[in-house]
Amino acid sequence: MSESLPGVVVAGLTCLDLAPKFRAETGNDMATLFRPGKLIPMDDCHLSLGGPVPNTGIGLAKLGFDVSLCGKTGDDVLSTTLRAILGEERSRSMTLDPEGTSSYTVVLAVPGRDRIFLHHEGVNATFGAEDIDWSAVESAGLFHLGYPPAMKRLYRDDGAELAVIMRRAKELGATTSLDMSLPAAGTEAGELDWTSVLRNVLPHVDLFLPSIEELAYMLDRDLFHRRESEAEDGDPVRAYQPDDYGALSDSALEWGAAAVTLKSGECGFYLRTAGADRWANLGRVRPGDTRAWSGRELWGPSYRADPVVSATGSGDSSIAGFLSAFMRGFGPEEAVQAANIVGWQNVRAMDALSGLEAWPATLQYMEDHTRPRNPLELDPASWSWSERHQIFHGPHDQETR
């Protein structure tokens, strides 16, 4: 018998990713690599869709959901390419703005280094409520929006337009989820008071899904810079402490989210949830067992990928995994595992979508407890490991184990 799954609308940033492939022999010493006047011999260029609209949207479609994509492109050759990759059917709900340029990202994925993005905002800067297919939201179970920090109209005026969109989606009965991106330092988004934006927006967001670095940047800039300098040349995510997760998620829950997840790259996926009262106020997609989702603090280690080809879009993919389990009625432990599995599927491929598999295969990976994980060391005095769920329970976790 086929499953009956809710419909989904995914809105927000859409772009074209151009990822020139570096050769292994090129090495990864950045100072030597990027010198004025130099020619770097490259392999072919991987062309793919970028941003949460295609990455999370098509990710969810691969996982079995019927998804409407609400993004925006200009009327140019990048748009023609983007729409050709997307296909006619999926492009139908996308807005075409004849006045603007399409957004693109040049992805510099130097082997063994975190990727660098050269990003052009293009028409994502003017994306607003009128670019959303509200008739689809009326019947959708879930409305997901991603990357306001790279979408000017959504973050200006303390996020007024974003708040309008999230409120309307909720009023139309959809469960709402929101993903972030890292505001670019030194730009308007980077200098913004994100606390005011989040205070305005989070009352209308059920599932808030940023990464640890994004939320630290938005709520505690000193902490963000401290962890960055502590990491020196390594991954700053590794420098964050469990108490940072607790403090940052506290604010997000206090301002109205029912759940906050903090994506943490190789350090895995963290989930914290509000109490039962907030869970009673979800949209059409809601857990069968509200209690299982109330007052939770869980952290699942990531899965070992060998090799990690590119982490581009791993956050978008992990969200597709998390939402997929959530919308199928699984508990929070399984939703965290699904996020880590789909994030892991993602990093095995250059782009955000080619590594992703269908739900039955994903479920099999989730159930395989022998699959190797990356190390995650948490203080056993406050974090306990559950053999049954293969997950850590934190000091704020209210479930009796």
Ligand SMILES: Nc1ncnc2c1ncn2[C@@H]1O[C@H](COP(=O)(O)OP(=O)(O)OP(=O)(O)O)[C@@H](O)[C@H]1O
């Ligand atoms: N190197 C890795 N090995 C295994 N899993 C990974 C790795 N990097 C990311 N993941 C998986 O993908 C998830 C999301 O990654 P990450 O935390 O980097 O998201 P993000 O910062 O939002 O990313 P992005 O903005 O790059 O899409 C992680 O929680 C983890 O499950």
Ligand SMILES: O=C(O)C(=O)C[C@H](O)[C@H](O)CO
């Ligand atoms: O990997 C990331 O951090 C991304 O933000 C991926 C984006 O969705 C996109 O593919 C880059 O343009």
